[in-house]
Amino acid sequence: MSGELGREQRAHWERTYTAYPGMYGEQPSEAAVRAAAVFAAGGEVLELGAGHGRDALYFARSGFAVRATDFSPVGLAQLAERAAAEGLPVTTAVQDVREPLEVADRSVDGVFAHMLLCMALSTGEIEALVGEVRRVLRPGGTFVYTVRHTGDAHYGAGVAHGDDIYEHGGFAVHFFSRELVGRLAGEGWELVGVEGLEEGELPRRLWWVVQRRVG
Structure with a gap:
């Protein structure tokens, strides 16, 4: 992601979360519900791109300790307020995923990213991020992510970057x-499964991916 595009997208998300608190509603995404069934019960989950926290709160209510990160302080503030009100085990941290994750090696059991990898990141930045995900997962840990794919109705539409x-x-x-x-x-991963998933009214067409750290 170019520096200019990255700054524009961050500002756009800040304005969006400010104007529309809880914009994705209270219910967890289907991707998160599926992920909770895949992650080891009672483990620690790192969510990348948590936004205002509908999925992070769902994981915490389901018995996981959650580290929630996003590049939007506004979204994370909404999440932290709701987690504190319910006494849920959620910590938050601002994280630009173009930078190394501020998480210790081999320290989490699962990583979840719902449409975070398909933001305005270059292929090189995505590959580096997946390397960071492997670093912070414990051996045998699971990475679950979703991304919009090239079969989506918006692929090829709008401004090409x-x-x-x-x-x-x-x-x-x-x-x-x-x-x-x-x-x-x-290398270093086992691809457990790839499934198609649809979300929203368009609908957005996604890959739902599960891969496990090997070694």
Whole structure:
């Protein structure tokens, strides 16, 4: 993601969360519900791109300790307020995923990222991030993520930024090919499964991916 595009997207998300608190509603995403069934019961989950926290709160209510990160302080403040009100085991931290994760090696049991990898990140930045995810997972730990893919209705629409990144309605999205999904589950990973998933009214077409750290 270019520096300029990255700054524009961060500002856009800050404005969006400020204008529409709890914009995704109270209910967890289908992706999170599925992930909770995959993660080891009672483990610690790191969520990347937690936003205002509907999924992080769901994980915490389901018995997981949660570290929730996002590049939006506004979204995280909404999440922290709700977690504190319910006494849930959630910690929050501002994190730009283009930078190394501020998490210790081999310290979490699961990592969850719902449409975070398909934001305005270059392929190189995505590959580096997946390397960081492997670093922070304990051996045998699980990474569950979703991404919009090249079969989505918005693929190829709007402003083209190169590297399969298209901006539509102010939001820039990196659309994933199936080949890229396979490449991200290369050395050091076991690809457990890839499924199609639909979300929203368009609907958005996603890959739901589960991969496990080997070694």
